[in-house]
Amino acid sequence: MEPAAGGLVVSARDLSIRYRSNNTQSRYLAVRGVDLDIAAGEIVGLLGESGSGKSTLAAAIAGDMGRVGFGEGTPEISGGSLEVFGRELRGIGKRHRDRLTLTIGYLRQDEAERLSPLLTVAENVAEPIFERDRKFSTREANAAVATAIDAVRLPLGYMSRLPYELSSGQRQRVALARALILEPRLLVADEPTRGVDALVRDSVLDTIAAVQRARQFSALIVSSELSVVSRIASRIVVLQHGIVVGMGRIDDVLADPEDDYLKGLARTRKLERVKRRTRVD
Numbered sequence: 257m258e259p260a261a262g263g264l265v266v267s268a269r270d271l272s273i274r275y276r277s278n279n280t281q282s283r284y285l286a287v288r289g290v291d292l293d294i295a296a297g298e299i300v301g302l303l304g305e306s307g308s309g310k311s312t313l314a315a316a317i318a319g320d321m322g323r324v325g326f327g328e329g330t331p332e333i334s335g336g337s338l339e340v341f342g343r344e345l346r347g348i349g350k351r352h353r354d355r356l357t358l359t360i361g362y363l364r365q366d367e368a369e370r371l372s373p374l375l376t377v378a379e380n381v382a383e384p385i386f387e388r389d390r391k392f393s394t395r396e397a398n399a400a401v402a403t404a405i406d407a408v409r410l411p412l413g414y415m416s417r418l419p420y421e422l423s424s425g426q427r428q429r430v431a432l433a434r435a436l437i438l439e440p441r442l443l444v445a446d447e448p449t450r451g452v453d454a455l456v457r458d459s460v461l462d463t464i465a466a467v468q469r470a471r472q473f474s475a476l477i478v479s480s481e482l483s484v485v486s487r488i489a490s491r492i493v494v495l496q497h498g499i500v501v502g503m504g505r506i507d508d509v510l511a512d513p514e515d516d517y518l519k520g521l522a523r524t525r526k527l528e529r530v531k532r533r534t535r536v537d
Contacts, residue, residue: 265341265442265474266294266317272335273312273321286312286331288498294442299468299475301485301506304495305517311365311446313495314478318362318444319345319353340442358388361440365447365478367431371419378415381405381434388438404433407467409459425456429463436467443468443475449484461488482506482521483528494518 273287286309294300304310312331315321316338321331333346343356364370371380381401385392402412408429419427428448435443448464449457465488468475479485485492486506494502494509496517502509510522 263296264293264339265296265298266292266476267339268292268317268336270336271313271316271333271338273309273316273331274334275331283334285334286498287316287495289336290495290498290500292493292500292503294474294476296474297472298491299465299477299489301489301492302476302478302495303480303482303485303492303521305480307497308495309498310478310480310495314444314446314476315362316345317442317476318360319348319357320362358438359441361435361438361443361473363432363435363443363445363448365450367435368424368427368451371427371430371434373419375418376415377405377410377417377419377422377430380419380430381437384434384437400437401433404437405430407436407470408433408463409466423453423456425452425460428452428460432460432464432467436471439471441473443473444478445475446478447480448477449479449481457484458487464488482524486525494521 268290271287271290271292272285275284275286290313302310302314312321316331316333317340319340338345340356341359343352345353348356378398378401381404382397385397385400401415405412405415410426410429410433414422414426419430422430428451432448435445445464449460452460461484464475464477477485477489491504492502492506492509493500494517496515501515502513502518510518510525513519513522
């Protein structure tokens with residue numbers, strides 16, 4: 257792993273996360289002995305199939321494991337360590353966790369569906385501001401919302417619209433603006449193109465990349481699709497059954513894989529390259 261001069265934003269060592277049933281003593285280990293670094297200003301892609309543990313790992317890094325679940329279970333860090341901005345998250349108290357999450361933007365995979373249908377675009381985006389400080393200046397909040405809406409390439413005229421008046425891609429941009437409204441130093445985006453039409457998927461990813469370049473925050477982009485992470489991330493981490501089976505630059509990870517899942521990704525990458533060359537020809 258290659259930390260930048262600015263140091264590490266995320267550092268996981270032998271990290272394990274389990275789900276403990278609320279009704280029984282049964283346990284399910286979702287993340288198993290993961291090592292992961294994210295450097296300051298770096299975009300890392302987290303890739304894996306459904307059930308690989310990637311959303312659980314993403315929620316842990318975002319400091320928000322209360323929003324994910326496996327059956328009736330609740331997740332907890334059961335082994336190793338996870339530091340975000342130098343703060344150890346294993347056993348962290350609520351007050352310290354709440355303070356830490358102010359520096360983290362978390363775009364959950366269903367965030368666009370969570371937008372309140374009764375609030376305008378501007379009100380949805382502004383919510384995190386007033387959740388943090390109910391007395392925050394409305395004028396300053398409106399200015400911050402306008403900046404966020406502009407950053408995700410939506411017309412400012414959309415601020416007064418309701419979510420149902422927007423396309424899926426536009427709602428996803430609103431959700432992204434909401435995740436970025438507090439100007440986080442780390443963005444965790446779980447399936448950022450979920451529910452977005454294939455024709456506008458690349459533009460959503462390009463928007464994330466453009467905002468990241470402008471603001472220089474770190475980012476973890478989570479997806480089950482190689483084409484998503486390869487478009488935006490400098491390095492990838494590949495999870496399979498909660499275990500890291502590949503880590504590094506994409507070409508290096510897929511150059512001569514031994515793992516069956518990685519072999520499938522390598523074949524997919526070759527087919528995508530052939531299709532691109534065919535379109536160009």
